[in-house]
Amino acid sequence: MVSKPHGGRIVRRVASDKTRERILSEQNEYPRIYVEHGEAIDVENIAHGIYSPLTGFLTDEDYTSVLHHMRLSDDTPWTIPIVLDVSKPDFGEGDAVLLYHRNIPVARMHVEEIYRFDKREFAEKVFKTTDPTHPGVSRVNAMGKYLVGGEIELLNELENPFSDYTLRPVETRVLFRERGWKTIVAFQTRNVPHLGHEYVQKAALTFVDGLFINPVLGRKKSGDFRDEVIIKAYEALFQHYYPKDAAVLATVRYEMRYAGPREAIHHAIMRKNFGATHFIVGRDHAGVGDYYGPYEAWEIFDEFPDLGITPMFIREAFYCRKCGGMVNAKICNHDEEFRVRISGTKLRKMIAESKAPPEHMMRREVFEAIRGFENPFVE
CATH class of the missing domain: 3.10.400.10 (Sulfate adenylyltransferase)
Structure with a gap:
């Protein structure tokens, strides 16, 4: 439930x-x-x-x-x-x-x-x-x-240009019940989706009834994707690659603290309130620089057996030339020479130059949605 x-x-x-x-x-x-x-x-x-x-x-x-x-x-x-x-x-x-x-x-x-x-x-x-x-x-x-x-x-709400995608916990809970979802996995993001994100989301969706994509909108640093670009990119992904009744896209306004493991717990609590039963935790969730260990955001969940939401730890995805698809280190035994990792920096550079990323990095429809903006980045 x-x-x-x-x-x-x-x-x-x-x-x-x-x-x-x-x-x-x-x-x-x-x-x-x-x-x-x-x-x-x-x-x-x-x-x-x-x-x-x-x-x-x-x-x-x-x-x-x-x-x-x-x-x-x-x-x-x-x-x-x-x-x-x-x-x-x-x-x-x-x-x-x-x-x-x-x-x-x-x-x-x-x-x-x-x-x-x-x-x-x-x-x-x-x-x-x-x-x-x-x-x-x-x-x-x-x-x-x-x-x-x-x-x-x-007393007053802040101006919200994304009201069409704004749902409160009382609303998401009704929506999930109407869809008959008893188990829901939430995915937090501040980026446009690439194939690695899609792999993680669909891997988690395999085990639950519904997927709740919950982009964080708010203040961003120079070079980040603009909020409206993230929304359009996910609209394209939903339209072409997700079953209609399997996923929901709704935004949340929130300012990141970059508190690493502590903030991973906080993010899980927020999605629990939306009604999610599971939460995908990134490898360096809410991290910045090298202040936190690579798996600290996973390990901290051991300290909260009473949290009331189940963390899902899905390893980073990459494309394996030998496997011929997106995989992770747990299911792929091939050497590093066959592994093509998705670099956010490289993706940004390609998009800035209007070059379509390879199909093993980003869906063509997602790229076209991003390219529809004259400048998709925060200046």
């Missing part, structure tokens, strides 16, 4: 129309906190239950427990601190404040706690490094001195 929500229920923290109207009419009476895009996305993910069982930003007890034990204070598995930082609060505990992003009030927050935190400890525990060149560490170093914990109520 569709997995139970993490913590037992899908959280919904969206203000009713009447409450929203009243709050907005009184907005000048509230203290304000201006939040960055990533924090505004966290607000949405809390409000719509993607971060269930969280109802707001972490208080000190939960923050400390997550940092040191990778669990909330009630022992629920949780690995990434979802926190709101401020430099100098001009409000107190017990107050209600409004969270603004680009002058739009996105949520009301009931301030339960204001507390200091150690940035170095945060970085060491979550990212296993204090190297300021690590993108996650850099973000922590730029945070204010205080964290504010408390429940939120969503």
Whole structure:
């Protein structure tokens, strides 16, 4: 059956129309906190239950427990601190404040706690490094001195150009049940699909009822594929190479932390809340640089037998000239000279030069979908 929500229920923290109207009419009476895009996305993910069982930003007890034990204070598995930082609060505990992003009030927050935190400890525990060149560490170093914990109520959504592909956990759960899927494997991606991705997805689909492709949309670095390109590429793959009732494509907005193994658990929890029973874990899932071991993101799942979603560890795929198809090291015994590995860097270079990648690297229909964009990359 569709997995139970993490913590037992899908959280919904969206203000009713009447409450929203009243709050907005009184907005000048509230203290304000201006939040960055990533924090505004966290607000949405809390409000719509993607971060269930969280109802707001972490208080000190939960923050400390997550940092040191990778669990909330009630022992629920949780690995990434979802926190709101401020430099100098001009409000107190017990107050209600409004969270603004680009002058739009996105949520009301009931301030339960204001507390200091150690940035170095945060970085060491979550990212296993204090190297300021690590993108996650850099973000922590730029945070204010205080964290504010408390429940939120969503008032306004951020502009969403991909609303047609946006499904919330309450919606995906209904969809999976309507399709009669009892077992669902989720696949997270930030890239256009190549044959290696397709191999992994279909290998996992062999063992379950349905496949849930869940691209992460949001801030990207220069050279990454643009969000709309990823969507079009997957549309082409679905149209030509997936049975209609076997797979679902829906996006999620989320800012990567690049926390490696800890973030792999967090990603699994998010997909559990969507209703997935299984989750494909990449070899260096949510990694960056060489901060994490090649299989750390797999090994950490041994510490969470109570996670409530089954990880699937499928080895990296490559094309074998001797086998004549896509395989992995577990099922192919041929020497390295016969193995053609798919390089994301090479694929990007070919696409930038409008050269069609070989058929053992990328489907022609996917390439044509990408080529339909004048510039498919983030500048």
